[in-house]
Amino acid sequence: xxxxxxxxxxxTQAEDYMGPATVELFTAEGAEVVSDTRDLTVEGACEAAVAxxxxxxxxxxxxxxxxxxxxAVTDLVDTEWHTAFDVMVHPLHRLTQSVLPQMIERxxxxxxxxxxxxxxxxxxxxxxxxAARAAQVGYVxxxxxxxxxxxxQINLIAQNYVENPVYYPPALRDNERFQASLKRQVPxxxxxxxxxxxxxxxxxxxxxxxxxxxxxxxxxxxWTQR
Numbered sequence: 001x002x003x004x005x006x007x008x009x010x011x012t013q014a015e016d017y018m019g020p021a022t023v024e025l026f027t028a029e030g031a032e033v034v035s036d037t038r039d040l041t042v043e044g045a046c047e048a049a050v051a052x053x054x055x056x057x058x059x060x061x062x063x064x065x066x067x068x069x070x071x072a073v074t075d076l077v078d079t080e081w082h083t084a085f086d087v088m089v090h091p092l093h094r095l096t097q098s099v100l101p102q103m104i105e106r107x108x109x110x111x112x113x114x115x116x117x118x119x120x121x122x123x124x125x126x127x128x129x130x131a132a133r134a135a136q137v138g139y140v141x142x143x144x145x146x147x148x149x150x151x152x153q154i155n156l157i158a159q160n161y162v163e164n165p166v167y168y169p170p171a172l173r174d175n176e177r178f179q180a181s182l183k184r185q186v187p188x189x190x191x192x193x194x195x196x197x198x199x200x201x202x203x204x205x206x207x208x209x210x211x212x213x214x215x216x217x218x219x220x221x222x223w224t225q226r
Contacts (some may be wrong), residue, residue, distance in 0.1 A: 002030030144214020187222030
């Protein structure tokens, strides 16, 4: 039997970042996948995404931003700060708040968040992005223990160095200086494939992970281990 047979899965930003690999793998594992592509920063969009999906057994909160400012914190402008939270934090809360009532009623459900390892290890000139990612971790930890007694598991993949055409475009991956940096920064010396990351999400979305609660688990090839 396939691991997600008869499960209904809502994937946000389904055409971006980890969306395509997740949709492909979860569909192959028997899930009925609802691929949502709407802009979740628009008022009411998160609530509408859940309502339109109907029954949601598993929510994959794929929330990412290109808001790598590369600015010193003293030069960070308010719009960059707010954008990071508008894209990655507020939608996480709204999606979770919208989907939990039905999961609580059934006393079963999974929420998997594609987060970032920069929430666990500091990187300079990424204050807004890192703060938003850290807020995701705090949210998952708190809500995770709140709903665990209702047989609902919420966990986060704290990822970095995963193949992605936005964060790591082909031209960058082929650059010799980037390749040398990769070997210095990542003990494994390579980027993760998107399908490897999706398989980790599959584990967290399946009943194999029922004893994981409110965790932010590094997936970074050893770049961070906590």
